[in-house]
Amino acid sequence: MALYDRFSRLAAERARFQDSGPSPFGTCIEDIYSATEGRIGGKNVILAGTNNYLGLTFDPNAIVAAQRALAIEGTGTTGSRMANGSYGGHMALEAELAEFLDRPSVMVFSTGYVANLGVIGSLAGPREVVLLDADCHASIYDACVLGGAEVIRFQHNDAKDLERRMLRLGERAKDALIIVEGIYSMLGDTAPLKEIAEIKRRLGGYLIVDEAHSFGVMGANGRGLVEALGVEDDVDIILGTFSKSLAAIGGFAAGKTREMEVLRYASRPYIFTASPSPSIIASVRSALKTVASRPELRERLWSNARRLYDGLANLGYALGPDVSPVVPVMVGTKEQGLQFWRALIDLGVYVNLVLPPATPAGITLVRCSVSAAHTPKQIDQIIQAFSVLRTSAILDKEQPE
Numbered sequence: 001m002a003l004y005d006r007f008s009r010l011a012a013e014r015a016r017f018q019d020s021g022p023s024p025f026g027t028c029i030e031d032i033y034s035a036t037e038g039r040i041g042g043k044n045v046i047l048a049g050t051n052n053y054l055g056l057t058f059d060p061n062a063i064v065a066a067q068r069a070l071a072i073e074g075t076g077t078t079g080s081r082m083a084n085g086s087y088g089g090h091m092a093l094e095a096e097l098a099e100f101l102d103r104p105s106v107m108v109f110s111t112g113y114v115a116n117l118g119v120i121g122s123l124a125g126p127r128e129v130v131l132l133d134a135d136c137h138a139s140i141y142d143a144c145v146l147g148g149a150e151v152i153r154f155q156h157n158d159a160k161d162l163e164r165r166m167l168r169l170g171e172r173a174k175d176a177l178i179i180v181e182g183i184y185s186m187l188g189d190t191a192p193l194k195e196i197a198e199i200k201r202r203l204g205g206y207l208i209v210d211e212a213h214s215f216g217v218m219g220a221n222g223r224g225l226v227e228a229l230g231v232e233d234d235v236d237i238i239l240g241t242f243s244k245s246l247a248a249i250g251g252f253a254a255g256k257t258r259e260m261e262v263l264r265y266a267s268r269p270y271i272f273t274a275s276p277s278p279s280i281i282a283s284v285r286s287a288l289k290t291v292a293s294r295p296e297l298r299e300r301l302w303s304n305a306r307r308l309y310d311g312l313a314n315l316g317y318a319l320g321p322d323v324s325p326v327v328p329v330m331v332g333t334k335e336q337g338l339q340f341w342r343a344l345i346d347l348g349v350y351v352n353l354v355l356p357p358a359t360p361a362g363i364t365l366v367r368c369s370v371s372a373a374h375t376p377k378q379i380d381q382i383i384q385a386f387s388v389l390r391t392s393a394i395l396d397k398e399q400p401e
């Protein structure tokens with residue numbers, strides 16, 4: 001067998017989408033003009049396919065802080081924190097995140113993906129059981145494979161199903177890891193954390209919540225879904241990323257107790273990779289200050305999310321269940337999805353095309369994501385583009401439910 005033959009089915013599938021138009025897989029954004037504007041395929045577009053929820057990628061304070069760190073501390077750390085040492089900025093960011101989240105221990109990782117591998121992969125060893133929401137992100141699944149734990153999936157957002165499976169585990173439930181997310185990245189819905197926390201209090205287990213899409217976005221202070229639902233005390237570890245509301249790259253884990261610190265010596269994805277560059281750390285520290293001091297950004301984000309959700313719902317599109325900064329629109333088959341996605345670019349709007357198996361239940365989605373930096377006018381332009389396509393030949397008359 002030739003080296004890449006094992007991917008021949010995938011290659012054939014992808015080739016079907018690689019004709020003359022722009023490709024939805026690895027789209028080239030030729031120019032970036034601002035948090036919400038860019039150029040794709042020679043066309044100026046509104047960017048509505050990012051995770052730039054608070055619109056901070058061009059925040060002047062973050063840029064100045066990053067430039068300063070670059071000039072003073074250089075371009076990279078060139079090594080891991082364990083082998084080569086931490087810079088002051090890494091330690092300061094951990095302390096600032098710990099204060100922001102009111103938790104005694106925070107570890108910074110090089111990406112959110114690595115944070116999940118590093119924490120879950122270390123705790124979910126071969127003798128452990130992990131109870132996982134079926135729609136959890138690939139990094140969480142990969143972390144369970146890395147750790148070698150027994151994985152039991154429960155139905156997405158179904159606390160009763162979780163409870164049934166925990167009861168079936170008997171005594172083993174007491175040591176199981178329960179892993180869910182804050183906002184789910186495909187459908188934009190949120191975990192029923194109150195019910196899950198209650199089950200955990202009754203049956204045991206340890207609760208880990210990945211707030212990748214909800215940190216900075218939910219809660220009165222931006223501490224995520226755990227804050228919004230008042231269950232912070234029930235959550236053993238909060239996981240997060242710097243690549244969305246904090247507008248850079250990196251990840252973190254925040255422990256309920258200082259005992260989590262032992263992972264610095266046990267977690268291979270923490271130990272065996274280079275630490276984030278000083279400029280990244282500096283821009284994240286600046287963005288975190290902005291998250292804490294400018295709650296109006298969250299208000300703007302949610303007001304934009306409602307405007308887009310209501311606008312698309314009024315056009316008769318089938319959307320996700322909740323108003324959310326992630327607004328998925330169901331568009332039928334993969335082929336319809338591709339045509340629809342390209343037509344949106346022609347109309348000046350960039351979103352994400354997401355195909356099965358990355359989507360739940362085999363549906364094809366064009367996924368819009370909203371930013372606090374979108375103006376109401378831009379949101380209306382996005383709705384207008386969807387309005388033009390609502391009656392186009394691309395879609396079936398009836399929208400799939």
Ligand code: PMP
Nearest residue numbers: 111112113137139185212241243
């Ligand atoms: N967790 C979830 C729920 C995610 O959606 C993502 C990325 N989309 C990650 C983790 C990984 O984050 P990062 O991009 O920082 O690696």
